[in-house]
Amino acid sequence: MDEKLREKFMGVSVATLATALFKHGLRNQVIQGVHPLKRKGRNMVGPAFTLRYIPAREDRNQLVEFRKPDHPQRVAVETCPAGHVLVMDSRKDARAASAGDILITRMMVRGVAGVVTDGGFRDAAVIGELDIPAYHTRPSSPTNLTLHEALDLNMPIGCGDVAVFPGDIVVGDDDCVIVVPQGIAGEIADEAAEMTVYEDFVVERVKDGVPIIGLYPCTRDEHADAFKAWRAEQGR
Structure with missing residues (x-):
């Protein structure tokens, strides 16, 4: 991402961006029901890198899945580029976790700019203390395998009733998160x-x-x- 563009987004609120997008006819860009685990006092800014969950099916989602090196959730954690924001489509279902503190710590160490889910995170209190912006709907302790199957990486998704395309600019502040279409970001x-x-x-x-x-x-x-x-x- 162009650093001058990132700097501009760092200095504006989601509310102001929502108004600017409304002037362009875009009314539904704020991800609904998503809040920061803990306020950071600075914006989260980065291009979207996406992960899509579908409903889990028992014959496909046992703990052994996490042992596979190509498990999509694990691959997302290791391949989301530095400076990007991992955005997860968890079907607005926080009954099972989208991720936990170990995976998000790994992304923080790798330089990922932030993480967003329209589901929930386990270990939420720990994640809130990390130096990486994180947004979810509420804490959720069960592993994602109980209800969600991680399936697709870096494809168009829906998160909190908002369409998110890879490369769209994701901006979060101490209130909420908004998605700015890549083509009009500047x-x-x-x-x-x-x-x-x-x-x-x-x-x-x-x-x-x-x-x-x-x-x-x-x-x-x-x-x-x-x-x-x-x-x-x-x-x-």
């Missing part, structure tokens, strides 16, 4: 960065007691002029 990043500058100005004005009508959104020349002057002073 444009969205630029727009969101500009929106963030104005929003920072608005917050200062509101704290000073200025009413939001005409200010947010800006519909009055007086606020446009004040923003221009503020921006010059701030060097932004």
Whole structure:
């Protein structure tokens, strides 16, 4: 991923990105029901690398499966590129874990930028303390083999009711996660960065007691002029 683009996404909120995408007609890009295990105070940013689970069937999913070197979950952990985000389609089913702390620690050591599932993680408290952003719906202790079969790697998936294609830019903050289509990522990043500058100005004005009508959104020349002057002073 271009590091200048990554830096732009690091400086904008998911809420601002959602608005920028809405301006482009995209209404359903926030992954639903997914939250950070623990707030990190920084964004998770990276291209999507995907893993798809299907419902487990007893004749195919016993503990012996984990001994196989080509098990898709294990392969995902070892092949998700550094700087990417592993996004898992767990069918919005947190009754069995999508992964646990050992696998996610391995991804952290390998330089993976983050991990997202619309299911749950086991060892959630431990994962929350790791220096890798992780998002799920809730803690889940049973092994994934009890209900999920890891099947496909790096193909289009659905995660939390959002279509995720390999290479889409995944951004998570201390609230939630959003998916930015790869083809418009640069444009969205630029727009969101500009929106963030104005929003920072608005917050200062509101704290000073200025009413939001005409200010947010800006519909009055007086606020446009004040923003221009503020921006010059701030060097932004």
